[in-house]
Amino acid sequence: MGKFFNGFKNRLKLSENDYHNFAYLLVNRLEEEIDVELKFEIDSIGDDFSSLRVFANQNKKILGSIDITVTVNMVITVEDELIKGYADIMLYSRPRRLQIYNCKGDYISYTCNEKEGFIWRKIGWAIDEYGDYDNFLESDS
Secondary structure (H helix, E strand, O other), X not given: OHHHHHHHXXXXXXXXXXXXXXXXXXXXXXXHHHOOOOEEEEEEEOOOOOXXXXXXXXXXXXXXXXXXXXXXXXXXXEEOOEEEEEEEEEEEEOOEEOOOOOOOOOXXXXXXXXXXXXXXXXXXXXXXXXXXXXXXXXXXX
C-alpha cells in the first residue's frame, strides 16, 4: 500500500488494480463498522488522480416483496497531505430514499483518514437540504 499512498498523494496515475485494492480496503472496514456486506464499484477517479469516488450497496428483500437497499456514496481525497475518506449511508426502497422515523437527519455520515489508520468513525446524521440523495439510485444506475 505504500506505493499507492505515495502515488495518490503526489497525484500520480496508478493502476486500476491499485485503486480497486484501496477501495476494497476502505469498503471492507466500513462493512465491519456498519455490519453490512456491500458490493462496490469505483465510480470515478479525479482528473488530477487525487480523488476517488466509490459507490457501494447491498440489496435485501424483506417480508417477501419489499426491497431495501443500503447505499454508500464514498469519496476518498487528499487533504492537508493526508488521505481522507468520507461516506454517506442511505436507505432506499426501489428508487426512493427512505426517511427513518425519529432520526435527526436524512442520511448518516462517516469519516476516516490515514493518520488514524483508516478506522471509520461516525460523524452523525446529516440533512439533505438540496435533495441530492432523493433519487440517487435513479441518477447513478
